[in-house]
Amino acid sequence: MPVSPIEPTTATGYLSGSEALSALSGLSPAAAPASSGQVGASAFAEVLGGAVDSTQQLQAASNELTVAAVSGDLADIHQATIASTRAATTLELVATVRNKAVDAFNEIMRMQA
Amino acid sequence: MTFDAIGIAGTGLTVHRKWLDAVADNLSNVSTVTSTDDAAFRARYVTVAEGGGDTPGAFVAGAAWGSEEGRLTYEPDHPLADQDGYVRYPDIDMSEQMGSLILAQRGYQANAAVVDRAKTAYEAALQIGK
Numbered sequence: 600m601p602v603s604p605i606e607p608t609t610a611t612g613y614l615s616g617s618e619a620l621s622a623l624s625g626l627s628p629a630a631a632p633a634s635s636g637q638v639g640a641s642a643f644a645e646v647l648g649g650a651v652d653s654t655q656q657l658q659a660a661s662n663e664l665t666v667a668a669v670s671g672d673l674a675d676i677h678q679a680t681i682a683s684t685r686a687a688t689t690l691e692l693v694a695t696v697r698n699k700a701v702d703a704f705n706e707i708m709r710m711q712a
Numbered sequence: 713m714t715f716d717a718i719g720i721a722g723t724g725l726t727v728h729r730k731w732l733d734a735v736a737d738n739l740s741n742v743s744t745v746t747s748t749d750d751a752a753f754r755a756r757y758v759t760v761a762e763g764g765g766d767t768p769g770a771f772v773a774g775a776a777w778g779s780e781e782g783r784l785t786y787e788p789d790h791p792l793a794d795q796d797g798y799v800r801y802p803d804i805d806m807s808e809q810m811g812s813l814i815l816a817q818r819g820y821q822a823n824a825a826v827v828d829r830a831k832t833a834y835e836a837a838l839q840i841g842k
Contacts, residue, residue, distance in 0.1 A: 677726075
């Protein structure tokens with residue numbers, strides 16, 4: 600199972616405008632933050648949809664392994680339990696992301712004069 | 713994979729399960745007698761290779777085998793004894809196998825603990841900001 604490489608950190612942009620701070624510390628001004636590319640309106644929906652799809656794949660794999668485990672076709676019991684752990688954790692991740700998005704949406708909907 | 717500590721610990725679990733199997737095989741045959749015409753039961757040892765690059769973890773590379781000479785033992789009453797009264801016992805050291813058994817069991821438990829802890833850690837990450 601491949602480990603994805605750690606991605607380099609990018610500037611947050613918190614300090615980009617604060618010349619005072621860089622003058623104080625004697626540092627050169629922080630590099631301008633990489634402007635995030637214009638993302639389509641449906642980008643988040645696509646990401647969430649992809650996450651749900653991959654969660655479904657993990658759950659299908661987990662189900663297959665569970666059936667294999669109870670029918671005695673599985674040499675390694677831990678394969679089944681690990682698959683189910685992975686599926687459960689991924690589902691929790693997707694649910695957390697969805698809940699955050701719904702919270703943000705509700706927060707915006709509550710904005711009124 | 714997304715949750716990789718879990719998958720890496722899974723490779724360790726597999727390795728230790730196979731080690732347990734090998735020890736079980738050796739212990740179950742510790743008293744298997746053969747005649748001097750045949751090879752003795754050969755102890756099975758698991759050889760492990762570390763993963764690398766895209767596949768971290770530990771993997772069973774193959775099996776190594778103990779001596780087929782075994783221990784020549786003088787048991788003239790044994791039905792399999794040759795004309796000099798010798799039979800072959802496998803060259804398996806019981807105490808060494810019991811030590812390996814404990815190592816394999818503890819290693820398996822350690823990897824199972826890694827899976828649990830990794831899951832708890834990931835769940836903690838999901839609680840951030842709640």
